[in-house]
Amino acid sequence: MTVEWNDRQTTMKPARFKPKLGVSLMPSDDFREASRSLFENNKVEVLEWSFDFSWLGNEIAPWCADIIDRFSKSNKLIGHGVTLSPLSARFSKRQEDWLARVRDEFKTRNYIHASEHFGFSEAGPISHGAPIAVPMTAESLHAGKEMLKRYAEATQCPVGLENLAFAFSMDDVKRQGEFIDRLISAVDGFLVLDVHNLYCQVANFDVPITELLNSYPLTKVREMHLSGGSWTESESRKRFAVRRDTHDDNVPQEVFNFAALGLTMCPNLEFVILERLGWTMLDDESQVGFREDFETVAEIVDATYSKEIQGADSFAQTGKSPSVEAQTESFTVDTSKESPSPSASTKSPSLTASTQAPALVSKSEPSLADYQDQLVELLSSNRTNSEILEILKSASQFRHYQDYISSFDPDMVAVACELMGKWARRADS
Numbered sequence: 001m002t003v004e005w006n007d008r009q010t011t012m013k014p015a016r017f018k019p020k021l022g023v024s025l026m027p028s029d030d031f032r033e034a035s036r037s038l039f040e041n042n043k044v045e046v047l048e049w050s051f052d053f054s055w056l057g058n059e060i061a062p063w064c065a066d067i068i069d070r071f072s073k074s075n076k077l078i079g080h081g082v083t084l085s086p087l088s089a090r091f092s093k094r095q096e097d098w099l100a101r102v103r104d105e106f107k108t109r110n111y112i113h114a115s116e117h118f119g120f121s122e123a124g125p126i127s128h129g130a131p132i133a134v135p136m137t138a139e140s141l142h143a144g145k146e147m148l149k150r151y152a153e154a155t156q157c158p159v160g161l162e163n164l165a166f167a168f169s170m171d172d173v174k175r176q177g178e179f180i181d182r183l184i185s186a187v188d189g190f191l192v193l194d195v196h197n198l199y200c201q202v203a204n205f206d207v208p209i210t211e212l213l214n215s216y217p218l219t220k221v222r223e224m225h226l227s228g229g230s231w232t233e234s235e236s237r238k239r240f241a242v243r244r245d246t247h248d249d250n251v252p253q254e255v256f257n258f259a260a261l262g263l264t265m266c267p268n269l270e271f272v273i274l275e276r277l278g279w280t281m282l283d284d285e286s287q288v289g290f291r292e293d294f295e296t297v298a299e300i301v302d303a304t305y306s307k308e309i310q311g312a313d314s315f316a317q318t319g320k321s322p323s324v325e326a327q328t329e330s331f332t333v334d335t336s337k338e339s340p341s342p343s344a345s346t347k348s349p350s351l352t353a354s355t356q357a358p359a360l361v362s363k364s365e366p367s368l369a370d371y372q373d374q375l376v377e378l379l380s381s382n383r384t385n386s387e388i389l390e391i392l393k394s395a396s397q398f399r400h401y402q403d404y405i406s407s408f409d410p411d412m413v414a415v416a417c418e419l420m421g422k423w424a425r426r427a428d429s
Helices: 029-040 062-073 093-108 138-155 170-185 195-205 209-214 253-263 284-305 311-318 324-328 368-379 385-394 396-405 410-423
Strands: 020-024 046-049 077-080 114-117 126-128 159-162 190-194 221-226 230-232 242-244 271-274
Touching: 020 284, 029 062, 029 284, 046 062, 046 271, 062 077, 093 138, 114 138, 138 159, 138 170, 138 368, 159 170, 159 221, 170 190, 170 195, 190 195, 195 209, 195 221, 195 242, 195 253, 209 253, 221 253, 242 410, 253 284, 271 284, 368 385, 368 396, 368 410, 385 396, 385 410
Parallel strands: 020 046, 020 271, 046 077, 077 114, 114 159, 159 190, 190 221, 221 271
Antiparallel strands: 230 242
16 A cells, blocks of 8 residues: 555644643642742643543642642643553453543543543553554554544543654654544544654654644644653664653753644644653753743744734735744744754655555454554563564564564664553553
């Protein structure tokens, strides 16, 4: 099957009303200190809460619960799940129990909408972990649609998916936007556009941001995320470094730039959320940096929606895509945080070049569940990356996914192994 970039073109026009600006709440002491003045000065207009955080055994302090309840009562609370694993092929007892707890949570608190992450994290012996990419087949499409329907039934509110930073290959990057569109269409759902996740793919696969943005259903973007991350070593030396969505540092300059561009392309955007993991701001400098990031995002949003800024209307009339510089010239951002060049390559891949991706797999062939079970077992096996790649490309149990597996990037396999080692939890543990 030949895969090319989606040829949809988005009109350069922002939402009619300025989106509300908020933060993703973390129940940690450092986050409390970093965000205290933002809450006290009523700068946080909407709150995102990962409602399943406490279900993993984490304690939610009274101060944190008070903030959640306050935003719930004022109809300014949005929900974000992290452990459902919406594209797992098997519907497990754990997921059934998770959805039951969601029903209770959404009856107790007033959520505007609820989202989850694209990808799967539960399979085989692994009950939950960080989401990874899935073969985009007829079977995975069906599984994802059914799970979103269950999610919507449990929450009784609009549900959506967040784009995934991780990709095994360029094929995953190119196909994710269209596949998410097909998934959320089953529930009249929405897209959470995570700008740092886009930046990871721009950096790791050397793709233009405008092409990547246009591969997503931007008219369905209801929420936007901004965050920071980190760089790790490229084991293959194929690129300068690998960009990771670790949420443990300040927002890079590039993400601010991409967000400024994205704001002009999402006509139904309602919320912009700044994310930072708890326990990653243990010093004053990090906490000040978080508040500065928040103020920068606020300045970008204000500039985009200011009546004095006529650029957006001009873009809508001309139909021409603006440069990042044109979108950011109305505000000042500290460029001392600018990240190193991510790629050793000096030439971007052709966006019209044909690449091979798997055809839709019929239900008569070996199941997606078997593939997922064997993949997570292999990624968590402590084998070397080269051994894992060799098994993936030669073992008979993966033969029906060889078109997909053959495009796997060695650096991304290394990232998947690290994600499994750090976040995966076995069902019997």
